[in-house]
Amino acid sequence: MSGYRAIALTASIPVFMQYLDATAITTALPAIAADLRVAPIDLNVAILAYQLALVVFIPLGGVLANRIGARNAFIASLLLFMVGAVASAMAWSLGTLVAARALQGIGGAIMIPVSRLLVLRSAERHELISAMNWLVIPGIVGPLIGPALGGFLVSYASWHMIFLVNLPMALLGVVMSLWLVPDRRDEEGEAFDARGTVIVAILIVSLVIGLSGVTGQVAPAVTIATLLVSVATALLYLRHHRRAEAPIIDLTLWAIPSFRLSMLSGTLIRCLFGAHAFLLPLWFQLAMGFEAAKTGVMLAAGTVGVLVSRLVGGPLIARSHPRSVSVGGGIVFALSLLGTAFLRADLPLPLFYLLIFGQGFGLALAMLVIGPAAYVEVPAERMAAATGFYSTVQQLTLSLGVITGVWSLAAMRWLTHATPYDNRAYAGSMLLLALLALGAVMLNRRFEPDAIVSLRPVRAARGD
Structure with a gap:
């Protein structure tokens, strides 16, 4: 195996891990809620913490790929995801679980654009569907076994185990990256839009908190304040986008x-x-x-x-x-x-x-x-x-x-x-x-x- 297929297969490992993790935890929500003594619907906060970290830190993946090379950024994301998974397994309260999931989400955030970029750079346009299949099909095994694995672990072992099953796969991803993925970098690099990154992060976090507060999970004053902040930061980013040389989100x-x-x-x-x-x-x-x-x-x-x-x-x-x-x-x-x-x-x-x-x-x-x-x-x-x-x-x-x-x-x-x-x-x-x-x-x-x-x-x- 060579070319885009080998790279896509390697890049599919984080796809596998993230889908395995996401689908297993949804099946385990009632059990986790009972152990942490919270309502099952309240655990959407832990899911949102992971996904928010993904969204906020995704731009970091592209920056790292340009600064230290896509392969090195890919390996760093796998290691960080492992640390977050161990911390999630050790969580003893909703707050600690939310923090651990956010840390795990940062690792996942770097994985997403870097793995996709590795595949896109290795394939021609008429090979894109095939390349995406090589990227996605092995990753489908994650959500294929995730719900069943999560259910069986909850029923016959412990919900803590659903976070630890990814560790061997993360280590395999590190080995395959060193073996199959070339260490290519952009020598010139791109300008990092630090200000735009901060604005987008505030926009996303305030928007998600505000929208989730509409159902009463957040105090009304906080809901209104965060929604107003999201509108203000959206307008601020539009102004910033017109002036930035390389905006973090290119609206053009x-x-x-x-x-x-x-x-x-x-x-x-x-x-x-x-x-x-x-x-x-x-x-x-x-x-x-x-x-x-x-x-x-x-x-x-x-x-x-x-x-x-x-x-x-x-x-x-x-x-x-x-x-x-x-x-x-x-x-x-x-x-x-x-x-x-x-x-x-x-x-x-x-x-x-x-x-x-x-x-x-x-x-x-x-x-x-x-x-x-x-x-x-x-x-x-x-x-x-x-x-x-x-x-x-x-x-x-x-x-x-x-x-x-x-x-x-x-x-x-x-x-x-x-x-x-x-x-x-x-x-x-x-x-x-x-x-x-x-x-x-x-x-x-x-x-x-x-x-x-x-x-x-x-x-x-x-x-x-």
Whole structure:
């Protein structure tokens, strides 16, 4: 194995670890909450702490890649992720867990843009889908076993173990990086926009805290103050962007049509994914009464759907237009969410597996096109800026997804006067998510056919 495949396989290790970590912890939320003596819904703070750290520190990944080399930055991120995982396993309160998850998120933040940049720099445009598959498919094993592993560890061992299972993989990533990834650097480097980084960090943190406070988890005065701060810092960054030589988030990329549509559609889909991934484990365990192990096995069906979509997506794109594939995937995702809204504990389990499989299959099939479509019209010299921008928004939307899940659940509980153990609140939330998913389908239809047709394999494109 050589070329982009070897690099993508190495870069997939942090993808594996992050998805394993994220999916395992969602299954373990009720057990962690019971041990730390907090309400399960309150643990969204620990999830948000990790995701906020990802968003805030993602720009650091690009800076380190330019200053010390992408390979060295990649190795440093793996080691930092390991330290955060050990600290999370040792947490004894909600506060210590939040702090440890934030530290782990900093390591993950460096991983994300650096791993993507390593792959993008090693592949030609017509190899992008193949390269992204090599990056994502091994990482799919993480969410495939994550829910089941988290459920079994909670049921038969301890929730602390879900953070420690990543340590061997992180060490493997360090060895493979030293062996397979060339130590290439940008000798000239890029100017680091320190002021812009601080402004964006304040903007993101204040926005997420303010939005999460809308449901009453934060004092009303704090909610209003943070929302006002987010508006003020957004305006401040717009002013800074006009003057900065190399802004940390290059807003001029928004003028590129395929990049803009990929950002809009991908943001909505990832937000819905974050919401349903947060709600389903709570629904199945708290309202339907399923055990953690059983819940984990059922949720793994979604990752099987993701894996199948990655295996059949390439041939589908070779035989049909990429836009049609993204639209079809969005429709499957929306219909699967709609079907989930009608689930009850007394229904046959195969129906659960089928709908969860459909959610994973449809989402991944749509993203198979939407993700690479962001870069098809981006000039090579702006690729690093595009990956940093895209990665930042990508992680922010996952945080907003958790908030969306909390919002929808709170709204449905208010409308139906339901308790946290009532099916009606969760079913109504899924119905709302399904309606929003139709918006992503409409956005996917707006991709310019001539722009994203270049994502098709070379042989298929020549046959047009």
